[in-house]
Amino acid sequence: MRSLLSSIEQHPFSRRIALQAGAIGLLGLGMNHLAPLRALAAPAAPRGRARSVIYIFLSGGLTQLDSFDLKPDAPAEIRGEFHAIATRTPGIRICEHLPRLAQRSHLWALCRSLTHPYTGHSQGHLAMLTGRTPLPPGFDDSKPRPTDWPSLAAVANQLVPRRNNLPPAVVLPELLVHREGRVIPGQFAGEMGARWDPWVIPASSYNPTSYGAYPEYGFHFERGNENPKNWKFEAPSLTLPAGLTRDRLGTRIDLLARVEKQLGGLERQAELGNFARHRQQAISLLAEPKIRRAIDVVRADAATQDRYGRNVFGWSLLMARNLVEAGVNLVQVNLGNNETWDTHEAAFPLLKNNLFPPADKALSALLDDLSAIGLLDSTLIVMAGEFGRTPKISKLPSAKLPGRDHWGPVQTIFFAGGGVRGGTVVGSSDKIGGYPRTDPQTPENMAATIYQSLGLPRTIVWKDALDRPHNVYHGEPIRGLT
DSSP states (O other), X not given: OHHHHTTGGGSSSOHHHHHHHHHHHHTTOOOTTSGGGGGGSSOOOOOSOOOEEEEEEOTTOOOGGGTTSOOTTSOHHHHOSOOEEEOSSTTOEEETTOHHHHHTGGGEEEEXXXXXXXXXXXXXXXXXXXXXXXXXXXXXXXXXXXXSOOOHHHXXXXXXXOSTTOOSEEEESOOOBOTTSOBOTTSSOGGGOGGGOOEEOOOBOOOTTOEESTTSSEEETTXXXXXXXXXXXXXXXXXXXXXXXXXXXXXXXXXXXXXXHHHTTTSOHHHHHHHHHHHHHHHHHHTOHHHHHHHOGGGSOHHHHHHHOSSHHHHHXXXXXXXXXXTOSEEEEEOSSTTTTOOSSSHHHHIIIIIHHHHHHHHHHHHHHHHHTTOSTTEEEEEEOSOEEOSSOBOOTTOSXXXXXXEOSOEEEEEEETTOOTTEEEOEEOTTSSSEEESOBOHHHHHHHHHHHXXXXXXXXXXOTTOOEEESXXXXXOTTOO
């Protein structure tokens, strides 16, 4: 409110309109439906062809050695239990438990040499969700801080123009929250200011003891196959931005009620009526039937749900596909709660039975659908985790079966669409999949690839809460993908 009201003298619109905008902001709603207020919207983005990005984030850390960078000639304690199979592209081999993706290698590319120095979940998340390797001042691995770098989604939220009056960036189906209650840093706007926090679509009812793509592929690391009770996936309201809990929403509504009450002595009743109508228009906009259908994926036709999979992975990627078609520029899809891909133990049965099948099915269906509707060329798909996994297999003292530990020095990133040359591999790891051997890339290079696909020019800056400019690009886009 303070920054908005302090701008009144600089903008030719009435105090009433300013109060309308401020109240809508209290609810976390968009305001570009109010034509007089467009001067206060996000900075103008560069002209040009609108592009979209779907960023699939595998929280916990996908093992490169057991997915897209197998080392069949390495010793058994390195290569693991899985075999490499041929793909549609000669010379590219991937895990035997990703057969659908193997058949579609002409649509995707791999970067096998992304590297950063972190083996901690929070540090890795921040690097890969913000595209910045150095830790920000005052970094706290137990919670987000206002001095954190802004997430990729927050940058898009500020700089990419809206299409069809939709948020430029959306995160789904849930925030990244550890089962211990730790909210993972790197997901929010940080130094940019909370007003630019990306919108979250909370479609998955969070369960603090469950993992995987439930209800079809749920599991617990120690207990094996398991699906949570009373879990549901449903089309939620789009009125809650990322980080806005029910308690915080209640606080904002209470504050809004107090503002309205104070307006009683300052504004005419007719103006209050206008304010109420504007607020209702904002809420109604987000309940528009077309958008509701886009997110209400559990009511999609049976054939479509069967192709994607009737589980969190399938429904989430189907929702991402629908939102891109509707006009959202960047959709971040968190595939797996509770750092699901953190396969310290029982790695091979969990990957084979619970993680690879739903991911392989849903991602393949997404590629097919975007290709069929003509959006694959203009939609970049990126899939990554916060880090890779150790070359050497190990076993926790309390574990019955082995797995792999955290490993920042190298991971494989999956790319498709958006002009990416299918059947391409950029960079390589060494003979044990431990470090980059050729063409090392960083989170900054990955971020630059995403920003370029969103149409952001190299010279663009984002503004923090004090209106200070900051560079968007901190690296070059990954060469060789296109």
